[in-house]
Amino acid sequence: MKCASCGTWFPDNIIFCPTCGELLVDNDGKTHMGDYSLEEKIGQGGIGVVFHAVHVPTSRDVAVKILSPESFSDEANMQRFRREMRLHATLVDPNIIEFIDIYEKGEVHALVMELLSGCNLKDYINHRGALPLGEVINITTAVLNALTTAHANDVIHRDLKPSNIFITDDGHAKLMDFGLAKTMINKDDITNSGMTVGTYLYMSPEQILGKEISVATDLYALGIVMFRMTTALLPFMSTGGGEFEIMEKQVRKPAPNPRDFNPEIPEALATLILHLLEKEPEKRPKNTLEVMARLEALGDGTLPRAADFSDSDITFSGLNSSVLMMEAKLQNEDDEHSQTATHNTLKSAFSVDSPLAPEVPPFDMRHPPTLTSETLTHLKTAIESIPPLPEVWHEVQRIFERPDSSAHELAKAIEHDAVLTAHVLKMCNTAAYLPAGAKKSTDVAIALTRMGMDSAQTLILSSIVPNFSPKQVSSQEVRHIWFHGQVIAEFAAMLAEHGNAVDRQSALIFGLLHDIGKLVILHTERQYKLDDVKQRIESGEDALVAEMEVLGYTHIDAGMMLALHWKLPRKLHRFIYYHHFPCWQDPQSWPPDVQAPIMLVHMAHLALSAFQHADKSTTVWSKTHRSHVKASESILYKPLHIPISDAAVYSNMRVHLKRTQALFPDLYPEAAD
Incomplete structure (x- = not known):
């Protein structure tokens, strides 16, 4: 041949x-x-x-x-x-x-x-989000039938997950891929004793610990699959610690109640899912027949046919083809982008929840107005009165920038500062990070591990920044800016994981500090001017236009000057200058080296706006809304490779938002309950 x-x-x-x-x-x-x-x-x-x-x-x-x-x-x-x-x-x-x-x-x-025609369950959930009760019951019953046959033949699947469950166009679910399966009689296995095999997101505690497996191992994985079907989420997700953090949670942390994420789930179904997710195998249901009997009590369900899609004419096989032919779609992006946006996804946040940019930008970022000498002097005098960043800020940031840094090393640096130590322990022991029933931590290294290094970085760096706002400015104004920066930082870091265009450290620091110019405005300007800017924004005027009209400069100008004063990395200066370009300017006008990072943070902004469209905050910039340039959507696909149609990614970001809100009880008291 x-x-x-x-x-x-x-x-x-x-x-x-x-x-x-x-x-x-x-x-x-x-x-x-x-x-x-x-x-x-x-x-x-x-x-x-x-x-x-x-x-x-x-x-x-x-x-x-x-x-x-x-x-x-x-x-x-x-x-x-x-x-x-x-x-x-x-x-x-x-x-x-x-x-x-x-x-x-x-x-x-x-x-x-x-040969099957359809798509796997993972792609189906990504497209639809949380599934209706009937579909959950039908798919679960089909998987239980398959496992019953496998277990009757003394075969344990060991790698049960949505991507190994296929939904056919004619309404059937089929179990696939027995590549990690193991027989219970002759112990037919290719792995060494104690070796961990499987997919860690769906792996049982006994698999992770290298202990003896049984039918209960498959039932645990089924519980996670059911959790995913009913909530579009996973019960155990990383907050910055990667797969080892998730595996530790699989072994030690009780699974959350799926009703906390989807109150429409029947109590009996939530109880069954939690029963399947018991840490000890002997505490789970005895076999597939017991699970099936409990499912039957919930009623019958039917899988949807191709005609049941209400928001698009795509079939199961069409979904499968779209995944298998992603590279071809990237080369034909105009067709892809014209498809109807799926609700509860980043695509919806981009093209539905944010307004399309006007043909004539209200503020030409390429040729911003020149600041007067009086304005420059005013700004320079104000910024010179702002304290420099303390050395511990730079020390902590250097630790985070090293890929081999550890929580123990960071803890040693933090423990030299008593105030910072107390702050870290306080944040770690809030409801956002302290599991129900767990003891409060008094060890900084353990606290950092529990929080995850990404969350720790944004919390620590924002807390070390000098508080230079005058007394007449509401502390809530400043707190809102840091809350906004922290959420954008974590969103950007999460999205950066899907490609190699922007590293996580850059995504975090860009997201955290992109709006530091607003702190300068709060520090510098009198209240009547702040009220004027706020009133203009609330009336529909763009924030940059309002700032320029009232103050004679924008938060971008102030941010760049503060970045110089604080001796922040040069790449941050450029980012601050360009970070509003995605709101109005055609991508052809964006410098190539900043295209990916400014679009990454822009998408994080649009997601936050979609989540908080009903937010009742009354701060200066709370009514600011970012628009989008249609042509910029292609950057989300390539080079960022963000899965903007993945409902699970969107739901995961919502969970992170709620956790961060719990750290700001003065702003979001309902989140701290």
Whole structure:
């Protein structure tokens, strides 16, 4: 067979080119594998590539999962793949993807299965958000049927998660991917004793600890899947500590009640989910039949058909194709962007909840008005009276900037400052971070670990900044600016994780300090001028226009001067200058080096505005609303790669917002209850 890319011919016992990794083709331009003709690639997992294929003698469409070429040399992957083929052949159930054939020749190892049309449960939840009760019951029942068959054959799945549950266009749910499955009789396993396997977001405590697993292990994962279906959230999420923080929560922290996130969930269903999420296996339901009996008491549900989509004409298979062909969509973004925005997503926050920028910007950021000499002198005098940042601020920031820094190292720096130590412990022991029933922490390192390094950074740096606002200015004005900065910082850091365009540290510092110019305005200007700016903003005038008309300068001008005074990084100066460009200016006018960070923080702003559209705050800038430039949406896809249609990402940001509100009980007393 011949490589279509490099043109080299190879023997028939391989199908991937050893040189470039491309599929080899015969003279007819197709890849043949015995009686199967590979048509197109439709997916890829950790060790296998999945193709749509045709069984030539019968013309039947099938799915062929082939061990990927980079896995050939990995004996553990080879064993895992062979075990999946062997175990899958023993499992016959309408709710398990149908096994058809095994193909092994030379270096080609393949599993032939039925070809499904639809999408996996992960993509479906991302599209729809929390699912109605009927769908939850129907999908869960189907998964329980599949697990019942697997457990009856002494097989534990060990990797149950939404991406391994397929929803077909004709309304059926099927369990897939038995690559990590383990038999209970002969202990058939490729892992070493005590080795942790699975997906940590859905992993049971006994898996994480490397202990003996059982049917209860699959039931725990099912509980998390059900939690995700009913809330669009995960019960255990990271606040900056990554996968190890989540794994620690899986082992030690009780699962929250799903009704706290979705009050429409029946009490009996919430109780069942929490029962499945018990830390000790023996405290969970005994088997799938017990769970099924409790589900039956809740009523029947039906999976939606393609025609049931009320907000778009997309089918399950259309959803699946959109995920598999993301790169093609990025190259054809205009078509993608014209689709209807899904509610409760960042796409909705961008294109529905924020107004479209006017054709003529109310304030030309490219050519801002020149400040008068009197205004410059006024600003310079005011800023010179502001205390410099203390050395501990720079010391703490240097620790955060090092990728290998630890909570213990940061704690040592903090403990030199008694006031800062007391502040960190106070924040850690609030309802935002202290689990119900847990003892208050008196150890700074433990407090930092509990809070997560991202949250700790924004809390610590904002608390170290000198309080230079005059007494006549309401403390709530200043607190609102720091609350706003802290939320934007955490939102931006969360979104930065989806791509490599902006590092988390830059995202945090940009988000936290982008509005420091407003602190200068509060410090400098008399109350009657602040009231005038506020009244203009409330009447619909843009904040920058109002500031320039009343003060003769904007918070951008003040922020850049304060950044110089505080000797902040040069990249922050540029960010402050350009951070309002996404509101009005076409992306072609944005300097390339700041496009990604200013759009990242802009999206964080739009999300916060969507969450707080009914906020009743009456501060100077509380009625400010950011507009959006339609052409800037492409930057969200590339290079930022933000999943703007993912309802789970949006819901996760809402949870972070509520936690941060709890840290400001004077501003949001209801969040501290």
